Amino acid sequence: MKSVATRNPYICDGCAPKLQRSVFAFVDVLGYKDWVKKTKGRANQESLLLRLHNALSSSRDWLDGGNLPDFIQKFGDRDRFSLKAFTDNIAVGWPIGFRRGDGEGELISALHDLATFQLKMVQAGFFIRGAVAVGDIYVDEIAVYGDALVDAHKGESKLAKDPRIVLTESAKDVLQGYLDTPSISGGAQRSRGVWQDNDGQWFVNYLDTILIAEDQVGPFFSELKQHKGSVQSKLEEYGHDAAIFAKYAWTAGYHNDFCDFHGFEARHKIDSDVFASQRGPIINRD
Structure with missing residues (x-):
């Protein structure tokens, strides 16, 4: 049997790239x-590089299934997805299998992966913004190409705005089909991973990952505490910059x-006085 040269699900040995x-x-x-x-000096820049590299490596390990048992990681000769990263930009594709072809299973799996990735990044002090789409794509180490890239990039740059991962219309249509399927039991439970924001956007409810073992051991409040600390730190750091502060106030x-x-008890929450709106009339100080 010929050995497989790559685990990338988009690459077919001896074949031209295909969407x-x-x-x-x-x-x-x-x-x-x-x-x-803002980071001055080689030593400080290398310290920041190390923090970012460690955060990306640890978070990507969750996407790669590094937290799973070996027998699951090695199941099959291909990975579930392909990932390409350039420091602050990350592109991930999950090919939709031919068995059902509706993409519902792949979307639910992808949303869970992204939720875990986002929580781990925030806990490390790095906040992310992005979008999820469903469409044609090709992803390898050389190129990322397809209409799904255009759709997701537009969602990230035009719709996400805050530190959230939004669903584009193509992804919302697939998720809605999943939720509308009569045979799906516990649909409301399974839809907890996506919330709707005040502006109507659907986004990944990444904090729901702290409830992954809720019935067995309860919420992972230590994870929530780390998230709270990371957000509070950003609010303090950017209190002087209204535009940036607003993004962390959203979080x-x-x-x-x-x-x-x-x-949850009030002690788990962030003091609202720290990020409360300061809207009000203009006061004549003369």
Whole structure:
């Protein structure tokens, strides 16, 4: 039997690159250029590089299934997805199998992967923004190409705005089909991984990952505490910059909404006075 030269699911040995209908995510690490500009001195820059590299490596390991048992990681001769990264930009494609072809299973799996990835990055102090699409794509170490890239990139740059991963219309259509299927039991339970925001956007409810073993051991409050600390740190760092502060205020609001939704004690929440709106009339100080 001929050995497989790669585990990339988009590559066929001896074949020309071909588009595959896939779930595709385009993600951007926020603040990268600002960190580089603000970090002075080679030693400080290398320290930041180490932090970012460790965070990306650890978070990507969850995507790669490094946290799973060996027998699951080695199951089959191909990976479930292909990932390409260039420091602050990450592209991930999950090819849709031919057995069902509707993409529902791949989308649910991808959303779970992305939720875990996002939580791990935030806990390390790196916030991300992105979008998920469903369409044709090809992903390898040389190129990322297809309409799903255009769709997801537009979602990341035009719709996401805040540190959230939104679903484009193509992804929403697939998820809606999944939720509307009569045979799916516990549909409401399985839809917890996606929330709808005030502006109507559907986004990955990544904090739901702390409830992955809720019935067995309860919520992982230590993970929630790390998330709270990371958000508070950013609010303090950018209190002088209204535009950037607003992005982390969104995350603080999301954190508290999640706590309220699940009835967590007030001690798990972020003090709303720290990020509350300061809207009001203009006061004549003359």
